Amino acid sequence: MKYAFRIIILIQFLFVACSQSSDSPNLVFNEAAKSRVDSTLTALVEAGKVAGISALIYEKGEERYFQAVGYADKEQQKPMSRETMVQIYSMTKPITGTALMKLYEKGMFELDDPLEKYLPEFSNMKVYQGVDENGEMILTEADRSISVRDITRHTAGFPNRDNIPGLSEVMKEKDARNYNNTLASMAEKIGSTPLWFQPGTQWEYGLCVDVQAYLVEKLSGMPYGEFVNKEILEPLGMNETMYYVPEEYRDRMAAVYERQADGTLARQIDSIAYRFSYNHWPLTPGGFGLSSTIDDYLKFTKMLLNEGKHGDQTILQPSTVELMRTNHLPDSIKERSWLPNRGQVGFGIDFAVRVAPPQDAEENQGSVGEFFWDGALSTLFFIDPENELIAIMFVQLTPYDGIGLHKAFRDAVYGPWKPSIN
Known part of the structure; x- marks a missing residue:
């Protein structure tokens, strides 16, 4: 099944690569990219890799794409949608860094x-x-x-x-x-x-x-928790981002699916899946814990792309955002655990930072200067300042991305790898 899935994606990429687009040549996310992402999301659901998945692309001041495929809760036949809430786990970290x-x-x-x-x-x-x-x-x-x-x-x-x-x-x-x-x-x-x-x-x-x-x-x-609400979430209008998820929001929460040894998905029982989010706990961790919607998280990422401003709200100064998305790991730090698996990256203030273009087709796609992070349930966002582009992908899959989900999504956004001219 693994090889069949790869063949499907390859055929789709070849098809859209041959198609012509009337989009501006300056856009990364053109019609060909839209077709690639549509095909990738659909293939992931149809192959049973995920129960449901959504993606949002924002480029050069406009939303270029949103699509939700499959189910937020397959057993209850609740489709994935813009209103779906997910547990973002480590995508909480950049919010803490901002605070x-x-x-x-x-x-x-x-x-x-x-x-x-x-x-x-x-x-x-x-x-x-x-x-x-x-x-x-x-x-x-x-x-x-x-x-x-x-x-x-x-x-x-x-x-x-x-x-x-x-x-x-x-x-x-x-x-x-x-x-x-x-x-x-x-x-x-x-x-x-x-x-x-x-x-x-x-x-x-x-x-x-x-x-x-x-x-x-x-x-x-x-x-x-009070500081984050007052200084970040409320000014940005992130009214659907929270540690504790009250009853009135719970019918919008995505179920968590666990990939089994044979590749099938099993829905995690609620008492485990929502143990943190559905209870009031003394701990308000900086490293995980928030649940959010894709539109709420877009507000946060738009603020970062726009050098600290969103609408009439200034959350950070441009120089501070620049500092956060600058690599702070010197070359002397050789031992970096699994960070090199993310590509040619260093680390800023609560983001990975891409410092060189991908070296081959096996590496994650991205632009130099991109900063990004992801979550334990396989969510992902990346911000590409060079192309003024934001991509957010929501899913609830554990263990963390054991199916090449993030690579498939990045390849779909940017297209087939090409050697860097540099």
Whole structure:
């Protein structure tokens, strides 16, 4: 079935490549691209890869495309639509980064300040060096303090794996992301866990953005969820983006589908799928937790594309947006976990940032300067400043994109790969 799906996509690409378009030659998303995306979304649903999927493309000041295919809830025959709400998971992170950078603009911190200056929970950190013959952790002093910049680019050293001898057991015992923790108790648990590596020496995805949320709370003197609502969601009119989803919205929530070993989909039971979103929890994490609609998330991305403005609202200054979408990973950081799987990218402030064009047809398509991120249930957005283009794709599929979904979508938007002239 995998090869049949690829053949279908290839035939569709060849067909639209031969078609003529009357669109402006300056548009990335022309009629050929529309046909490719239509075909890709339809093929994904018809092949049983996803239950339902939607995509929205905005380019050069106009919406160029919206399509929803399949079901938000197949068992209840609820079609995917513009009104469908999904759990965006890590697409929460750029919103948290935006909240933090609002305080940066007020002069409340500098990126290279030691984190402990504001959060004493992160003073005198110890760094893991392995275990001794008795299985006890060997620890050493940190070479330097964790900086604020470290928590914006995932170089703080926080452990985030279940296979580190000794250290993973401590992580499990601390249970920092337990929903019953407040951000303060979460920070205490993270700060009392040894670092996995020296700050600033590796890229390792994890708890950094949750710590950003606590930093926002401490600096602003306001509960984090309240700050985000007041400073970002409400000014942008993102009235359908929220941590807790009340009863009146729940008939619009997409079901979560889990891909089985044989490639079929099984609907995740509600008590698991919506455990965070349908309950009031003390934890308001910066790294996940929001549910949203595709139009609400478009408002956020349009603000970023428009250098911090949306309509008559100014959320950030242009220089701050530029700082966020600039690569902050120096070449000296060689160990980058799975980040290279995203393409020729570095990392800014809560975004991956494309620093070079794709080298071959196997790499994710995109333009240099693009900044983007995705979510655990396989959602995706990317912002392409060079082409003034935004693409958002909503789906609720776990495990995270094991079917090449993001590559197929990017290929459909940009067309077949061509070697860079540079």
